[in-house]
Amino acid sequence: MTDLLIVGEGLCGLFAAVLASQHGADTTLVAQGRGGLSLSHGCIDILRDRASATTLRTLPQGHPYKLAGGENLDRALKKFLVITSGGGLAYRGGVEEILRLPTALGGVHATSFAPESLARASLGEIKSFTVGALEGFRDFSAELVRRNLARSGFPVPTVVSLPLLGDVPRRDLYAHDLALRFDDSEWRSELARAWKPRVGGLRLLGVPAVLGLWKHAEVIASLEDKLDLTLFEIPTLPPTLPGLRLERLLRRTALVSGVRLIEGSRALGLVDGRSGGERVAGVVVQAAGGPRTFPSDAVLLATGGTLHGGLIARQNGRILESVFDIPVQHSESRGEWTSERPLGAQPFASYGLRVNSEMRPVSDEGAPYFANLYAAGGIIGGSDRAVEGTRQGIDLLTAFRAVESALGVAL
């Protein structure tokens, strides 16, 4: 019997697992695959238009921030920063701050907290700078960044071409491949010697985010020292290192603090019959040999939304939550699930569970479905996280509040 069983291994599930286990709870995390952190920029978006008491008030009723209490954002983020700095990953920003960072397409990403290596390129702070193209690395175009950034209000950077060492690779290299090479101190030292003549006189150099995976801080410090300049990173196509570093850090922290991790298995909800259907009993895991029951005092759904498996649209046109088959409010007509403008707000993006202030899924009448079932992150409806720029803020805040409720403690 575990105290808290979490379903989902994205930012939300991993953060909840770390919080619960560090508080001393026996914690189990079950996931059908790893979540989307390694596809993300690793930043914490809280609200595109800057989170403040005023802007948070203007959010619609039923928005996850309103239910979980926007005033708790500070406490949740404080925990996040303690965990990440404890794992050697420095973040910069603030709940009520907006950092405007260059993207690999030369656009601007507005966020509230960013890994130090990204935050250094924040608009307003950055003066003249150079973007480095890594020769042979096809997932990043410095020229594209240069051309588009001019339209985004940034100073127009210069571009420098930088060699990579070794034989011509026998396949395309991913950002992840390069990051592992940068982790190797010998390779890195030799690379610095090759770069040195090309970067003479430069003060600030931006490169695709490949500066190490496990030894990121050491990689940046040693290269800056050898090249005598300041480095920053721009996130690339997946695998995206800033997100991957955060994922690895959270998983490692969770395991070290004793989380039982079950990857690769689908979980199906188990209702406690003896409670008259008022409580959940745990989950049944679709393990290799067949179904295995994992009983738990409480279950936290961190399964994500439409894109992530938390919601399933059935043949009959009903959308259900995927672990306990909890009904979800949605338009009856499939044609109304999406908007005609592909890049605009999408109705389906707001579909998800209704929860109360304790993060318990509730019916339309506001009654909890189960006394010991909680939900956090993208599975909660009521917000279009992509349009609002609230994705990671909702993940962290609702995970924090759900763990507090499930364990009956103040974290």
Place this chain on the structure above:
Amino acid sequence: MTDLPGLAADMCLKCNICTAACPVAAVTDLFPGPKAVGPQEERFRHPRLPTADDSVAWCSGCGVCSRVCPHGVAVTEINVRAKAALAQQNGIGLRDRLISRPALLGRMGVRVAPLANAGLSNPLVRRIIEGILGVSRESPLPPFSSDTLRRRQADRIAAQPSDTVPATKLSVAYFHGCSTEYYEPRIGELAIAVLERLDCQVILPPQGCCGLPLQSNGLFDAARRYARSNIESLGPFASAGIPIVGTSTSCTLALKHEYRAILGLEGESVAGVAGATLDFFEFITLHRIAQLNRQHLRSTPLTVLYHPPCQLRGHGIGTPAMDVLRMIPDLEIVLSEAECCGIAGTYGLKREKATVAHAVGRPLFDQAHDVHPDSILSDSETCRWWIQNHTGLKSLHPLQLLAQAMNLE
């Protein structure tokens, strides 16, 4: 896990989560990564036409990709099948036909154990074997035992469930696998001793090699013969409600999953055996926790590094050995941070793969160097032998530590 890996390829979003997790792609650009050789390339494979690209041969079959895929794509299963088709197309050499038959090697080796062991531990002999066969001389070959488990425990052999004496105790059918039978019978005896102390009656059902090494080397027909024979002999035990408990996480994975998902075996008894099969520690956590709680576990002031084998992670049950080991007083357990130790069954034995396999295991060897534990624990024999060989540290099955704490060793 879908039963139709080919179809599931269409579920792939190309998100590269598997690529970032793959321990082989991380160390060599000879391997394009699980997504590229799997769901991506699957579209260009025809069941009756040869394939032009042989990069899938670098897949070690560790299973990480299937485990991390958020969309239920059976990436490993696609790749293991493609790898087998490629091996059959290119011809399977003598080396792969030999190292994939631990039962055959074991039966021969046990008879001449002193001589065989002297030979296999001789560097010159290993050099010759490498030259002729292509078995890396750096990779460990375990010494044969002079006696088998079944000979030592002959009174436990039961051909049928009806052969077991009806007892008040819970009957357990022990699947010992080849390693315990021919190389490490002591581990089997300790497993039996622990189970009996926990009020079980342990029997040895008829069994052969699980067939996994054959499957990994592309010899699917031979693997299926072993698989069918095991299903036939274990099926009645499963039907009688007797748990089939194994101490080798690769054999138990074969019984639970590979027979169906990779070898394509079907039928009620295949699913029955899969459902009845339990890892040793999974069995204890599911059925014997009360009995274990009543045991006095001796203080064990040691630091151990626990590496869950990739096959165990593929069981989808977490790491039950950790749950049990945590009950041992004063034992400090550090969890391995490596996805795979590198050996992946027989992969690391091959001369052309040994360097890659060693690089895959580097994060674990480095961690072992930093932690400097009293011993390294792992539930799979090939991992243990490989890790001990590359770290110089004593490597144990976690049940050996439990047996010590129970004063059985």
